[in-house]
Amino acid sequence: MRPLVILRPEPGAGKTAERAAELGLKARIIPLFVPRAVEWDAPAPDRFDALLLTSANAARLAGERLADYRTLPAYAVGRATANAMQEAGFAQVIAGDGDGTAIARRIAADGHGHVLHLAGRTVAPVDGGALRIDRIVVYEMLRTRDDRLAERLEPDSVLLVHSPRAGEVLAQLVGPRQRASLHLIAISPAALAACGSGWASAQTPDKPDDERMLALALRLCE
Structure with missing residues (x-):
């Protein structure tokens, strides 16, 4: 084997x-790599129509301010990220089965226009089309030595x-x-x-x- x-x-x-x-x-x-949380400023939840996470590490490392966004419709790029969001206290999470662009299109199709994207310092490109996406870095990946x-x-x-x-x-x-x-x-x-x-x-x-x-x-x- x-x-x-x-x-x-x-x-x-x-x-x-x-x-x-x-x-x-x-x-x-x-x-x-080893994931590490970074300090970030949490904007007011009422500025956004929805929350997007494209990594389970964002849910694990965003810290206590992540709870501020539990009232927003929550989206995850895939099932693993959705599970991490649910473990962080989000009752309902819509999980995609593709990449970031695919879930962004789903968010737009659901009628949302302005999305908060909590992510790592390095993130795969997301084509949001007409969707307005504000990305905030909440963690980074450090190379192992x-x-x-x-x-x-x-x-x-x-x-x-x-x-x-x-x-x-x-x-x-x-x-x-x-x-x-x-x-x-x-x-x-x-x-x-x-x-x-x-x-x-x-x-x-x-x-x-x-x-x-x-x-x-x-x-x-x-």
Whole structure:
């Protein structure tokens, strides 16, 4: 069985590893980043029609001021982010099953015009169309200090890449010769493109979520 390597940060990495173990996969966690909360000024909730989060880390790290927005219609880019918002006290969250642009279109279709987007310092582009989106940074991802990733990867490993930024770092740390012995599963086409070329195999799920990534990994690892 091919080994599975999870490159995403905690706590998401642990949840991915738990699900992988349930599927019978042997997974290692080698996070490329560590999330850290940043100070932010919370605008008045009555300025907005809805709240959008595109990362579960935003729900976990926004702090106590996140509760100010529980009265707003709440949207999440996917189920994992929606679960984190519910854990933070949001009773009802509408979860998308695509990217940020897809959920932005859903928000606009629901009749909202002005949205507060709480996000990380680095975020995938969101095409809101006519939707007005005010983005506020509530957390950032810090690179881990260990640059020995290439030395720790066994040949024929399957790597899970959960963001374009992780793909960029992976491309910096793993050279062309070693890539030919490694397999990639990236959460989105953008994440896959950031990894560069030359991998033994490279694919994305039909929709960007952890379960679909692991379904691909199960077929590839066996």
